Amino acid sequence: MSKLRKINVKTWLPIVAGGYLLLFTFYAQAGGTPATYMRLLTDTIPSSPKTAVPGNADSTRKADTTGRKDSTLHIDSLRISKDSLDAPVKYSAEDSGVLIMETGDFYLYGKSKVDYKNLKVDAQIISFNQKSQTLKAYGALDSTGNPLSKPKFVQDDMETVSDSIFFNLETGKGLVKGTFLKQGEMFVYAERLKKVNAEEAFAWRARITTCNLDTPHFAFRTRKLKVINNKLGVSGSAYPEFEGVPMPIGIPFGIYPLYQGRHSGILAPAFTSSEDFGLGIEGLGYYKVINDYVDVTTKVNLYSYGGWLLNANSKYIQRYKFTGSLNITLQNSKTLNRFGASKEEFSKSRSFMINWTHSRDSRARPGTNFSASVNFGSTKFNESLLNNPYQNYQNQLSSSISYSKDWNGKYNISINANHNQNNNLRLVNLNLPTVNFNVVTFYPFQKEEQIGTGKWYEKIGIGYSGNIQNQLAFYDTAFNFRRLLDTIQWGARHSIPISLQLPSLGPLTLTPGISYEERWYGQSMFAKWNTTTKRIDTTISKGFYTARQAAFSLAANTRIFGTYLFGPKSNIVGIRHEVRPTISFNYTPDMAASYYYDLQVDTTGRKVRASRYQGSLNGSFSEGAFGGVSFGIDNLLEMKVKNKKDTSEPDRKVKLLDGFGFTSSYNFLKDSMRLGTFNLYARSTLFDKINITATALLEPYDTDSMGFAINKLIFDPTKFKFGRLSSGNIAVTTSFQSKTKDGKEAKDKQLPVDPFMTPDEQQRQLQFARANPAEFTDFDIPWSISFTYSLNFTRAVKADYSGFETRTFSTLNFNGDFSLTDKWKVGATGYYDVSGTGLQQLSMFITREMHCWQLSINVTPIGRYRSFSILINPKSGILRDLRINRSRTFSNY
Structure with missing residues (x-):
């Protein structure tokens, strides 16, 4: 009939085909499906055919196929063909493979795959021309007319699914039609996409989005788009659309970041409004990557009344050695005197805060450790922060810098510099430094080589612990260097315990x-x-x-x-x-x-x-x-x-x-x-849910009219009267949550923990989550609630020694949320002073799950600053700054 023949892989003809390949391509090596490899000198791509060449093929062409698993031909030394590829090709086909020797065309049919260098192609039909080194991939239709195995193209981090693919393996240029491209978190649909090299591609009539649905919730439409792999996408004029409906607004051009990993860039601000601070922008800044070990984040808050806040945060890390961060904040507050407390129209104050954390990896210098946790600043800093109700009520600050060394487990020394301050009293205490030296218990009379039962005196152990402290204190509202020297105290203690086993x-x-x-x-x-x-x-x-x-x-x-x-x-x-x-x-x-x-x-x-x-x-x-x-x-x-x-x-x-x-x-x-005095205590965990701890001091003697103890026991069994309670406390903590929607027990949803994140950064991340609960909700849990209740009371002598007074403190902290529907969730968190001052702080939120978007509303009706904010933004980190926010803050003072 013609010179074009169908060859079954189960016959002996693959051996003859191997001979033809040897004559025409100088060198070839082939194997059977599901996977075969093409060596460095390969000119054609064999596979496992099971069907005939398409009927419209040229009848004058010759065909040859190979496919038997044992049909391998190996030549030790041959000349290299000029048109050979420079790397092995891994390929397979579920149906068949056909080679046209005169033209150098090779066809793969049925779920075909080609893997070459960093390039992978999956399609229903793949053809390759050896002379031009051009690869073509097509989809197909099943018996019902539905699409079958659309061509998929993957190169580095760029991934496309298209109607058809045309690609040159030698030049790296290609053209795809009706393609869906995935670059990091970005999804792009283009009628045509032209790759000019491995790094760049141009799209015609493109749609850009981060929603992974076939019909995305939102997108940006543009006629022209350039994509630079792992860097950015740049478009001409574009307009947004929601649910396929175009918006009557547009942008003259668009820049879409596609970076993977950290990189330098501008941080977009959020807008706010406050009666005390005026209009403002918060979080405007720049992130700078200095090198592989250090970065710097700089942010600024600006307010229309003249106040500002400048923050610089640097994180440094060197694996297996140390990690840490330095955070410096300068605050210049200028607030409106709305209640006439001062003749001046504005109140002005300046404050600062320094946070430094450092920790050394134990593998860096075994036996030696250095760590730091510094939180030092003005006592008025926290109360002047806007939109941060948790720090507004943080009245205690403490710091510690520590160095320790151990000598083979026998001796150890630690040198510490400590600091604590009370923001209410404006009192600052510094310990500079505190030295502790310890000698681990040793047995001076014990023999080095023990034989039999030792003598009693060999069990005598002696230890030593020493401590030296230096402290100074001052009020930051009346700082004076001479007064500071007068407050310096020092002291030391030495302890020698002797024990006998x-x-x-x-x-x-x-x-x-x-x-x-x-x-x-x-x-x-x-x-x-x-x-x-x-x-x-x-x-x-x-x-x-x-x-x-x-x-x-x-x-x-x-x-x-x-x-x-x-x-x-x-x-x-x-x-x-x-x-x-x-x-x-x-x-x-x-x-x-x-x-x-x-x-x-x-x-x-x-x-x-x-x-x-x-x-x-x-x-x-x-x-x-x-x-x-x-x-x-x-x-x-x-x-x-x-x-x-x-x-x-x-x-x-x-x-x-x-x-x-x-x-x-x-x-x-x-x-x-x-x-x-009797020290009473009890602790219990009921039903693995409720944690209860209680302590009390029971004084056995009675008191006089002024409250001072007298020599008279309080003991009356008939009235169950045994002493008097002088102080005590009880704390109850519990949390309940429903099962997940699939009926399984819910697991506590935790913030992602970076193992190289410092404790101070983790604390700030937790504070951010508490201040913005709507962004950290789990819609799989219908409801959850937790609360902590504490009651403390004590009898203390009055300052003028005129008697005793009972001081009682009772507080309740609560946090909870529940789902109104599968997509709506509301919740609240707060702090209630049961002792009498009432509700001190309350924050509520409502959030809407919108697949690739999220809506969060946060309201703080009670606190030092009352506020509300509405935020709509995509979930994707790439478009995180593409948001609509509205926030206002009001002062209670």
Whole structure:
């Protein structure tokens, strides 16, 4: 008929085809489906044919095919064809492969694949011309007329799905029609897309979006678009459309970032409005990548009344060595005096804040560590921040810079610089520096090579711990360098514990101990009642002073178990009670009496005992000798229940009380009030949901009319009266949430944690999530709620020693959300002062899930600054700055 023939791969003809290929292409190597490789010198692309060449093929052409898995021809040395490709080609076809030897055309049919360098092509039909090195790919229709296997083209991070593909493997140029292109997070549809090289492509009549639906929710239409791989896309005039409906607005040109990874660029601002600050823009800045280890982010807030805030944040990291960040903020506040509190129209203030975190990788220098967490600034900084209700009420700041070194686990030293400040009192305390040196317990009498049971004295252990502190304090509202020097204090303490390990006496464990402690002071304080002014005057003397204390003890502890078993019909197997009693005999001589004195505190002549070292860094030793017993009981209560769901599974343990008990003491050497204060505590986790902790101090003695203790025990069993509570606290924390929509248990949704993110950055990220809850909601959970309640009370002596007063604090923190529909969710978070001041802070949100977009409304009706904001923006990080926002802030002051 003709010279064009169909060749089945299961026949012996592939061997003959291999001979033809050898003559025409000098060298060839082929294998069978599903995958074959074309070597460096390949001229044609064999495959596994199962169908004939299309009927419209030239009948004068010859065809040859190979396909048997064992039909491999290998030549050791041949000349290289000039028109050969420069890299292997991996290819396969589900149906068949046909080679036209005269023209060098090769066809693959049925789910064909070609893999060449960084290029991958999948299509229903692929053809390749060896002479021009041109590749063509087409889709097909199934028996019902629906599209089948549209050609897919992948090169580096660029991915397209098209109606047809024309590509030159040698030049890297190509043309695709009716194509969908994916570049990072960006999706582009173009009627025609022309690739001029591996990096650049031009699109005609394109649609740009980040929505991955066939009919996207939004897009930008343009006639001309240039795409630079992994860099950016640039278009001519474009107009947006929503749900396929064009908007009557347009832009003269468009720039669409396609960068992968971090890169320098401008940070778009958000607009706001405030009665106190005026109109403003927030977050305008620039992100700069300095090198692979350091970057800098600079932001500025500008307000129409003249206020501004400048922030510079730098993050640095070197893997396996260290990581950290430095954040510096300068704030110039200018707010309107709306309530006439001042004659001036505006109130002005300047403040600053410095945040520095640094941590060293433990693998950098084993045994040595350096870390820093610095939060230092003006005490008025937090209260002047706009749109940040959490920091507005952050009244405590603290910092720590620490260096530590360990010598083979025997000795260790740490040097710390600490800082804390109270923004309400405007008081700043600095510890510069604090040095701690410790010697781990060693056994001087123990032999290096122990043989048999050692002597009792070989169990004697000796340790040492030393501490040196330096502190200065000042009020930032009345800073004076000379006054600052007057506040400098220093102190040191040395402790030498001696222990002896004794063998257990059955269930009883005995532990004797001896300790010696010495404290050094840099000042001495003497207070005296002034009969003229009717108040206490204090005199401080600088110098070097010492005090010391010794203690001797013998402690014993054991464990007692008890179990109550239920009947076989009960779902409860039993209740187990574990009791852990402890008792210790202690003796502490009175070595502090020499620096205690009587101090008159009121006009009635009432006197109290005061120490010359009261108020110092290390505090003062207690006056009086102690010779008595300390005792306590700790309890654990748990229950074992049957597994109702699966009787083959073991019984389940449920803890009723994780621990409850008390500790106290009795001093035989005191002439009165020998029984000590009882420390009560309890902790439990109910149903694995509710965490409860409670502590209290129970005073066994009664008080006089002014609240001072007297030698009279409070003990009346008939009225269940055992002592009086002087202080206590209880905290309850719980959270509940529904199952997910698929019926599974919901997991806590956490913010993504960067392992190289510093703790301070993680804290700021958490604060941002709390301030913008609408952006961090989980629509798979229909509802969730959590709250924390705390109650504290204490009886404290009044400042003028005229008696005692009870101070009570009770607060409630809550957070929750629920879904109105599958796409709408509302929630709230707040802080309520139960003690009497009422609701201190409340933030509410409502958010709408719109697939590739999100709508969030945040309202703060109660707080230092009341505010609301509406934000609509795409979810994609590329178009994050393409947003519509409206926000306003109002002050309560």
